[in-house]
Amino acid sequence: MYERLRVLAARQLGRERIDHTLQPTALVHEAWLRLADWRSSDELAALPPEEFAMLASSIMRRVLTDHARSRGAAKRTADSAPPASGTTSGARIIVEVDDALRDLAEQDAELARLVELRFFGGCTLREIATLTGASLRTVNRRWQLARAWLLDAMGQDRAR
Amino acid sequence: MHAEPDWQLVRRVFEDAVEQPEGARLLSIERALSSRRDLLEPVRRLLAASEVSESPLDATAGALLGAPLDETAADLATKGFSASASASASSSTSTSTSTSTSIAASSGDLIGRRIGDCRVLSLISSGGMGEVYLGERELGDVRQRVAIKLLRHGLDSEALLARFRLEQRTLASLQHDHIVRFLDAGVLENGRPWLAMEHVQGLPITEHVRRQSLDPRGIVRLMLTVCDAVQFAHARLVLHRDLKPGNILVAESGSPKLLDFGVAKLLRPEGTRTDATDATDATSGMPPITPRYASPEQWRGEPASVATDVHGLGLVLFELLAGCPADGAGTRLPSECAPAAARRALRGDLDAIVQQSLAADPHKRYASVEALAADLQRWLDDEPVSAHRAPAAERAARWLRRHRWSAAVGGLLITTLMAGLIGTWLGRERALAEASRGWGAHSQARRAAVFLGELLESGGPEPWRSADVTLRIDTELANSPEAESLVRLALGRQAHARGDSASAIVHFERALAISADGRGLNKLDLPLVQTLLAAARSQSADTDTDTDTDTDTDTDTGIGIGAGTGAGTGAGVGTETETETGTGKSR
Numbered sequence: 001m002y003e004r005l006r007v008l009a010a011r012q013l014g015r016e017r018i019d020h021t022l023q024p025t026a027l028v029h030e031a032w033l034r035l036a037d038w039r040s041s042d043e044l045a046a047l048p049p050e051e052f053a054m055l056a057s058s059i060m061r062r063v064l065t066d067h068a069r070s071r072g073a074a075k076r077t078a079d080s081a082p083p084a085s086g087t088t089s090g091a092r093i094i095v096e097v098d099d100a101l102r103d104l105a106e107q108d109a110e111l112a113r114l115v116e117l118r119f120f121g122g123c124t125l126r127e128i129a130t131l132t133g134a135s136l137r138t139v140n141r142r143w144q145l146a147r148a149w150l151l152d153a154m155g156q157d158r159a160r
Numbered sequence: 161m162h163a164e165p166d167w168q169l170v171r172r173v174f175e176d177a178v179e180q181p182e183g184a185r186l187l188s189i190e191r192a193l194s195s196r197r198d199l200l201e202p203v204r205r206l207l208a209a210s211e212v213s214e215s216p217l218d219a220t221a222g223a224l225l226g227a228p229l230d231e232t233a234a235d236l237a238t239k240g241f242s243a244s245a246s247a248s249a250s251s252s253t254s255t256s257t258s259t260s261t262s263i264a265a266s267s268g269d270l271i272g273r274r275i276g277d278c279r280v281l282s283l284i285s286s287g288g289m290g291e292v293y294l295g296e297r298e299l300g301d302v303r304q305r306v307a308i309k310l311l312r313h314g315l316d317s318e319a320l321l322a323r324f325r326l327e328q329r330t331l332a333s334l335q336h337d338h339i340v341r342f343l344d345a346g347v348l349e350n351g352r353p354w355l356a357m358e359h360v361q362g363l364p365i366t367e368h369v370r371r372q373s374l375d376p377r378g379i380v381r382l383m384l385t386v387c388d389a390v391q392f393a394h395a396r397l398v399l400h401r402d403l404k405p406g407n408i409l410v411a412e413s414g415s416p417k418l419l420d421f422g423v424a425k426l427l428r429p430e431g432t433r434t435d436a437t438d439a440t441d442a443t444s445g446m447p448p449i450t451p452r453y454a455s456p457e458q459w460r461g462e463p464a465s466v467a468t469d470v471h472g473l474g475l476v477l478f479e480l481l482a483g484c485p486a487d488g489a490g491t492r493l494p495s496e497c498a499p500a501a502a503r504r505a506l507r508g509d510l511d512a513i514v515q516q517s518l519a520a521d522p523h524k525r526y527a528s529v530e531a532l533a534a535d536l537q538r539w540l541d542d543e544p545v546s547a548h549r550a551p552a553a554e555r556a557a558r559w560l561r562r563h564r565w566s567a568a569v570g571g572l573l574i575t576t577l578m579a580g581l582i583g584t585w586l587g588r589e590r591a592l593a594e595a596s597r598g599w600g601a602h603s604q605a606r607r608a609a610v611f612l613g614e615l616l617e618s619g620g621p622e623p624w625r626s627a628d629v630t631l632r633i634d635t636e637l638a639n640s641p642e643a644e645s646l647v648r649l650a651l652g653r654q655a656h657a658r659g660d661s662a663s664a665i666v667h668f669e670r671a672l673a674i675s676a677d678g679r680g681l682n683k684l685d686l687p688l689v690q691t692l693l694a695a696a697r698s699q700s701a702d703t704d705t706d707t708d709t710d711t712d713t714d715t716d717t718g719i720g721i722g723a724g725t726g727a728g729t730g731a732g733v734g735t736e737t738e739t740e741t742g743t744g745k746s747r
Binding site for chain 1: 162167171174175178179205206207208209210212215216217218220221224301
């Protein structure tokens with residue numbers, strides 16, 4: 001179970017560089033603790049793969065957005081030295097996606113789940129197809145729509 | 161935010177539209193929303209957003225959080241590189257003496273510099289075409305590693321430059337998992353064109369196959385993915401024109417990526433007078449195509465076509481299967497060049513597929529990459545490949561000529577029997593090619609053929625229900641399970657086609673019984689026999705309840721099933737037979 005989470009987290013952070021501030025282990029620990037808060041490990045082990053992936057992705061979403069928000073906040077307070085642009089922007093995007101995703105969930109919960117699995121859970125479209133039993137083509141079409149919806153929403157937000 | 165029913169409509173219209181080619185999308189939504197023009201604007205906006213080729217959403221949240229450190233590393237690298245630019249320049253000249261100093265000097269100039277929206281980090285390689293640099297690109301908020309190809313060759317005329325810009329837009333639209341993403345292109349102040357593309361790490365496909373020691377099945381599977389990518393581009397009217405092992409990289413995960421799609425055309429657009437200066441291009445060290453992998457029509461200076469890429473894929477397939485590149489003349493088959501141990505697996509279908517891909521006359525090659533892929537897939541599935549069709553028909557015709565059966569028995573009977581037999585025989589040859597059985601099975605197939613031949617001459621009008629024939633099978637083929645099962649299959653099919661389900665059932669059941677312990681029919685043929693048996697059984701049930709069974713229907717069923725197996729061969733043989741019989745009689 002822990003392994004499954006670790007695998008998800010490692011992928012989430014990109015295979016090639018394990019050694020940055022938010023290490024997979026740290027992320028996994030944090031996610032694991034939050035999961036364990038919710039359910040017993042037996043219960044977790046009994047979950048069907050799709051539900052596990054969903055649950056893990058939504059936990060990761062929380063861990064990552066919390067992290068992003070706090071990082072953004074830290075940067076804002078330490079304004080004296082202008083931060084590397086990427087620092088705040090990566091974090092800012094995550095926060096923006098998180099916000100937009102909330103709206104998308106109201107419009108179409110299914111699409112929001114797909115984004116959560118992919119963007120926060122780090123699953124590939126092919127994996128999502130396998131998990132949900134939909135065809136890759138269907139998943140791809142849905143992803144196109146979800147992506148377009150979010151980009152559109154985020155673009156409007158920024159314009160405002 | 162839309163009300164639920166509206167949203168469902170928006171969703172459907174959008175999803176239909178994205179499946180259309182880009183140019184047809186707007187039309188598609190306007191048509192779909194002709195009665196709901198109020199929804200046109202939202203869908204249009206979604207479509208516009210979906211055409212943004214790169215967005216932070218394509219990464220994952222974790223990767224985005226990871227970005228800052230990456231940036232620092234990149235910054236350090238850049239500083240390090242620019243500081244030691246002169247050092248690296250001098251070391252590169254000393255290590256590879258063939259590299260001219262001017263390249264080293266210019267690479268020193270370029271590192272740390274901006275090209276388009278990419279920053280040059282380091283020199284990856286330099287060769288005849290020019291140099292390749294590792295770069296980094298910042299798009300909105302995402303950083304991306306890119307490979308920047310700086311070409312040695314200048315684009316002098318305004319018209320060529322314009323053409324170059326037009327082409328690059330087409331290339332940028334090629335977005336496929338197995339095609340290296342083309343990002344940007346332009347021309348430096350000194351006239352040298354550059355191309356920026358996604359940076360991939362991987363081995364040339366030949367090297368990958370060698371290291372993984374992939375067998376022919378693995379190779380064919382890999383090539384199917386490659387074909388898929390090429391076909392994708394063809395559907396968007398982009399030819400590769402320079403397919404070769406070095407342009408197909410395979411990542412560690414085993415996933416292939418195609419490089420330099422359409423780049424050959426960018427460098428030398430066809431139909432321009434520059435074609436005439438090819439020779440000078442070649443001597444100036446920048447051949448428009450790679451000579452060793454060029455197709456005959458490219459040698460002749462004719463325009464490239466889909467068949468050019470089919471040829472390229474054929475060369476790659478040849479090299480992967482045989483373990484060495486095809487010779488220029490294309491006279492040898494992969495199995496003739498492969499090491500002895502690998503030859504058997506290549507002989508037959510794979511040889512035929514490669515041969516058809518490499519035909520000197522573009523019209524004799526597969527008509528499309530899709531057709532090539534379909535044949536490769538058929539080979540994987542142990543179905544008869546189309547590359548074989550002509551030789552099989554020829555073989556059947558020759559055979560028929562030798563045994564003048566036509567006079568004694570009706571043409572239809574012969575063709576059906578022959579189709580069934582040859583279909584099975586081909587399957588057998590494939591099994592042999594896979595080296596699973598050896599010559600024993602082959603000689604049994606021959607026995608079956610001879611036996612059926614004799615039956616045609618002396619087995620009476622309905623051999624499938626003749627007690628005499630059954631006796632002969634039992635005595636003559638007693639120790640040849642393979643031959644017996646083949647003969648039973650052929651007789652069963654014939655009986656079934658003629659509406660004699662009872663006899664068909666007997667033959668099919670017996671064929672299955674013989675094959676139950678692994679002898680007899682190839683196990684790949686078993687599902688077919690089971691299907692035939694089930695069909696015969698249901699036909700027989702129909703006949704029992706309805707004595708008035710229409711014979712036409714029966715024949716249809718029989719042929720329908722036959723078509724599923726001996727398909728192409730059957731039809732081919734049918735026509736061949738008739739013509740052959742005609743000439744035979746007139747002689």
